[in-house]
Amino acid sequence: MSELSAKIKQVIDDEPVALFMKGTPQMAMCGNSMRALEALRRAGAPVTAVDILPDPAIRQELSALSGWPTIPQVFVRGELVGGADIVEELEESGELERTLQDRLGPEYRNGRDEKTVLVV
Amino acid sequence: MATERLQALLTEAFPDASELSVQDRTGTGDHFQVTVASARFAGLSLLDQHRLVNEALAAPLADGTIHELRIKTKGTA
Numbered sequence: 001m002s003e004l005s006a007k008i009k010q011v012i013d014d015e016p017v018a019l020f021m022k023g024t025p026q027m028a029m030c031g032n033s034m035r036a037l038e039a040l041r042r043a044g045a046p047v048t049a050v051d052i053l054p055d056p057a058i059r060q061e062l063s064a065l066s067g068w069p070t071i072p073q074v075f076v077r078g079e080l081v082g083g084a085d086i087v088e089e090l091e092e093s094g095e096l097e098r099t100l101q102d103r104l105g106p107e108y109r110n111g112r113d114e115k116t117v118l119v120v
Numbered sequence: 121m122a123t124e125r126l127q128a129l130l131t132e133a134f135p136d137a138s139e140l141s142v143q144d145r146t147g148t149g150d151h152f153q154v155t156v157a158s159a160r161f162a163g164l165s166l167l168d169q170h171r172l173v174n175e176a177l178a179a180p181l182a183d184g185t186i187h188e189l190r191i192k193t194k195g196t197a
Contacts, residue, residue, distance in 0.1 A: 030188070031188070032188060032190070067171075068171075068174070069174050069178065069181045069182070070174070070181065070189055080167065081167070082166060082167050082170060083170070083191075084190070085170065085190055085191050085192065086166045086167060086170055089166060090166065
């Protein structure tokens, strides 16, 4: 496994909620990335964002790890939840909050802070 | 042109689809909304339903034809 791949995997495994997106939460560069972020915010998720734009290799390595071809990608406790459409649909049905509660515990909204981490 | 290609790939992957549409959202041939209703989705998680659509569109996703893809799946009995 490459160093980059290991770093991506570490974010997926270590962060409660990992969002791989184009741009940053402060400046999203893609409508779908923004849609996923906003759905996660509505559900009160503690989002850790990773900008995939600085290096095309990030997206390649990420898709190789996840088996998911498009960006954004949302992981909760190391498990792929899906892209923007899925996260939005799950948020609307209330299932996203249930997933967050099941995997992160009932207090998942506490200590909610949005952060951005770098992998390159 | 790309719209027809996507439509053909999805029709091939979901021959039973009761609803299948490809919409060019921006008129630029690279931002698409696809909707598929198929019995193949029954009992699958949303993640696996979208995975089947992504697999059907693997080639245009990989070669950059699709810049942005929105997916709506419906499981039918």
